[in-house]
Amino acid sequence: xxxxxxxxxxxxQTRFANKRTLVITGERAEESGNRARxxxxxxxxxxxxxxxxxxxxxHVRPVLDESESEIWDRMRRWGVRPHPAYxxxxxxxxxAYCIFSNPNQLATLREIDARGFHQMAGIEETLxxxxxxxxxxxxxxxxxxxxxxxxxxAAAVLMSHEFNLPILMDxxxxxxxxxxxxxxxxPR
Numbered sequence: 371x372x373x374x375x376x377x378x379x380x381x382x383q384t385r386f387a388n389k390r391t392l393v394i395t396g397e398r399a400e401e402s403g404n405r406a407r408x409x410x411x412x413x414x415x416x417x418x419x420x421x422x423x424x425x426x427x428x429h430v431r432p433v434l435d436e437s438e439s440e441i442w443d444r445m446r447r448w449g450v451r452p453h454p455a456y457x458x459x460x461x462x463x464x465x466a467y468c469i470f471s472n473p474n475q476l477a478t479l480r481e482i483d484a485r486g487f488h489q490m491a492g493i494e495e496t497l498x499x500x501x502x503x504x505x506x507x508x509x510x511x512x513x514x515x516x517x518x519x520x521x522x523x524a525a526a527v528l529m530s531h532e533f534n535l536p537i538l539m540d541x542x543x544x545x546x547x548x549x550x551x552x553x554x555x556x557p558r
Contacts, residue, residue, distance in 0.1 A: 459517025
């Protein structure tokens with residue numbers, strides 16, 4: 371869940387009033403200078419433990435000091451199935467049409483999510499404004515190549531509205547996904 375969406379969910383629902391809530395996120399210090407400065411644990415920005423209606427919310431980042439290699443190794447040891455985005459070749463999980471998407475991501479999305487891609491391109495046309503600094507989504511996608519790992523099978527799992535595969539799998543069958551250690555297109 372995105373940070374602001376999560377904060378709105380906590381502040382906008384009475385079920386969090388007079389309760390203790392722990393927000394656990396997966397930022398890692400090696401991802402950026404800003405993330406490297408984050409504390410491992412702190413009061414969450416929605417915390418109001420001294421408020422008229424108390425809301426005690428703490429925030430912990432348990433993998434802050436771990437490398438990407440350590441994360442993938444732990445997932446392998448425990449048999450945790452990688453997210454379909456990584457299996458399909460994407461180097462990070464984010465919104466499909468993130469403003470930080472790179473040409474390869476957009477070229478892949480144009481093929482595996484043609485309807486969504488054309489809808490986003492249509493919005494650019496309607497607004498007379500592009501998401502990527504004067505280049506249309508089509509122009510950016512034209513500069514990229516579909517990820518080889520984004521097979522029809524991988525794309526079907528990634529684009530499905532339901533995920534029916536088991537989360538845990540036999541660690542002997544676990545494979546490092548194509549998107550591991552890949553193009554991290556977020557802000558640097």
